[in-house]
Amino acid sequence: MxxxxxxxxxxxxxxxxxxxxxxxxxxxxxxxxxxxxxxxxxxxxxxxxxxxxxxxxxxxxxxxxxxxxxxxxxSPVTVIARTTNSDDDSEGRLLRLVTERGVREWIIPMEVFGGSGEDARRQLFGMGVIIALKKRGAFMEYLLAQCPTEVFATTCRPGWHESSGAFVLPGRTIGSHKVRYQSSGKGQNLFSLRGDLEGWKTEVATKCEGNPVLTLAIGCALAGPLLSLVGVLGGGVHLVGDSSSGKSLAQLIGSSVWGDPSIFAASWDMTKGGLEIEASGRNDTLLPLDEIKRADPKRVQEMAYSLANGQGKGTMTREREGRPKLSWRLLTLSSGERSLSEHAAIGGNAAHAGAELRMVDVNAGTRTHRAFDELHGLDGANFHRELTVAVGAHHGHIGPAFVEKLLASDDRPGLLKDFAGIRAQFIDDNAQAGRVADRFAVIALAGEMAIAYGLLPWAPGSALADCQLLYGEWLSRVGSGNAEDRQILAGIADFIAKHGSSRFSNVNASEDDTKVFNRAGYWELSMGKRLYLFNKPALIEAAHGHGLPRVVKALEGANALADHNNERKMKNYRLPGGGQERLYVIDPEALDGERGRV
Known part of the structure; x- marks a missing residue:
């Protein structure tokens, strides 16, 4: 036997x-x-x-x-092939299950045979397999006895499978018949299908044309598979606008590119570890995150860095062995009533320019119709309602169809050339703005490719024009130059506006002002304007913890150091009441252009 x-x-x-x-x-x-x-x-x-x-x-x-x-x-369970997991090199068996609900596949890890196999049998029962209760051991014996000659590769992460070049999704692999997505069988299928592509194009995509925020959402979703191919780092865009302005609708539309919006869309209301799991589960696609106000203000910037960098935190097993880190490549489509830096400030944290560059603010609240520019003959409420119903009826089609077209073209040099041509139309004057320009360029490229493939019913060039418009709005809002410089100068300007009368006093007064507590420095009148004389601790405080040499460099670059007589960029003053001190002389007028721009 x-x-x-x-x-x-x-x-x-x-x-x-x-x-x-x-x-x-x-x-x-x-x-x-x-x-x-x-x-x-x-x-x-x-x-x-x-x-x-x-x-x-x-x-x-x-x-x-x-x-x-x-x-x-x-019930009928056939062992089709051996499997080798590309993530951890573990083995399994690919099973074909014939149930009352139809035929499906499932991968059983070989490690389950080291125990009773109860968990594996429980999952099989959940998928519709019937196992005779007194034959449970015989069933495991049957599975173990099979020696299929065919070998398939598996992965627990959707997206590009590096060794085969296939694009893996739960229940479907594009580009290879010998690669499978290996699921635990317990989670929801994010990449579900409903309706059809033509219905989505007619009822959703046509109404998005002329609306840069909505075309951006679709472009973000389609750009996920392109990131690794054109060498663009991850990151995201953050839709900023008042409540009920239409931000969430944009996220639902972006989600409908890959699956059911009610399931595919996620929320900021989770731990950093949970965020890493959600990102890994949407690798090479899109991560929509609704309502930044639900995120922990003390950790939101750290989470933004993690999403853009594409790698989770390392952990260890009980045996003190390192677990594989979660990783991903994707664009994040975030939304909120306030910006990332404004939300971080609630927790008492200074804004980090790097985090803001990784999650770029996009105006989704003060356009012609709040988040929209064109309502296609409808009023705002009906426009929102029709699109919400449409994405629920038709979703999950255009993303896979886009990948199919991409694999069919098989022209990596041509793709890089096309990206270079679009990228050249996004002007930048420094490496930081260049990173943001890269992101808008790859989003524009995805939109234009989908138009050329016949997947989006938009006029050629419209996706590019919309991305250029939004990028231009961002650039005019933050200005040119280094983001850290802007942040330092804005911080000092805000510090003067907040404490100019309470923590500074006239350096030429006959006596020291005893009403000043926690002194930041002094002020003096020169050529009809007030200059502020900062001591070192106050200058570092105003610049949100940046190192002193970095602060001085930013001030020099803005010509904001009004007077100094030594290499330290400071001037020696006699103080009211006696004594002297070297202070940094700052012209607030040189800072005015930076306030409110970061």
Missing amino acids: NNPDANVIKLRPDVATIKPDRPCWAVYEHWVTNEKGEKLRPGVYRHGFKRSVLDQDTDEDTNTARTTVDEWIA
Whole structure:
């Protein structure tokens, strides 16, 4: 019965009678008739013999003295192939399951055979497989006995599979028939399908044309598969606008590119570890994050860095061995009533320019119709309602279709050339603005490619024009130059506006002002304007913790250091009440252009 060479007999639907080479395992997906004319229902069988009393007494080894036995073990489960997981090199078996709900596949890890296999059987029951309760051990024995020759690769992460070049999604692999997505079977399928592509194009995409925020959302979703191909780092865009302005609709539309918006869209309301899991589960696609106000203000900038950098935090097992880090490449489509830096400030944290560059603010609240520019003959409420209904009825089609077209073209040099041509149309004057320009350029490229593929019913060039418009708005809002410089200068300007009368006093006064507590420095009048004389601790405080040399560099670059007489960029002053001190002389007028721009 435990013959390791036993073969599984696979029955064609048109075959009605079987003559198994007993003892053996067999799988039948249809009703069959055995050699005695008995009907056997579909399932996994163990074909063997029941030894008769005469045979047991004589110890004869002859089939003539045995009665045939056909044990039904489970509903039809066929072991199709061996699997090797590309993420951790673990082995498994690819199973074909025939259930009342239809045919599906599932990968069972080989490690389950090291225990009772109870968890694996529980998941199989959940997928519709029926296993005879008294044959649970036999079922595991059957699975373990199979030795398929075909080998498939698997991965627990969607997106590009590096060794094969295929694009892997739950339930579907584009570009290879020998790669599968390996799921635990417990989570929701984010990449579900409903309706059809034509319905999505007609009812959703046509209404997005002329609306830069909505075309940006679709471009973000389609750009995910392009990031690694054109060498653009991850990051995101953050839609900023008042409540009910239309930001969430843009996220629903972006989500509908890959799956059911009600499931695919996520929220900022989670831990950093949870965010890493959500990002990894949407690798090479899109991560929509609704309502930044739900994020922890003290950690939101750290989370923005993590999303853009594409790698989670390392952890260890109980055996003090490092677990594989989660990783991803994607664009984030965030939304909120306030910017990333404004939300971080609630927790008492200074804004980090790097975090803001990784999650770029986009105006989604003060356009012609709040988040929209064109309502296509509808009022705002009906426009919002029709699109919300449409993405629920049609979703999950254009993303895979875009990847199919991309793989069919198979022109990496041409893709890089196209990206270079679009990128050249986004002007930048420094590396930081260049990173933002890269992001808008790859979003524009994705939109223009989808138009050329016939997947988006928009005029050629419209996706590029919309991205150029939004990038231009961002550039005019933050200004040119280094982002850290802007942040330092704005911080000092805000510090003067807040504390100019309470923590500074006239340096030329006859006596020291005793009403000043926690002194930041002094002020003096020069050429009809007030200059502020900062001491070192106050200057560092105003610049939100940047190092003193970095602060001085930013002030020099803005010509904001009004007077100094040594290499330290400071001037020596006699103080009211006696004594002297070297102070930084700052012209607030040189800072005015930076206030409110970061």
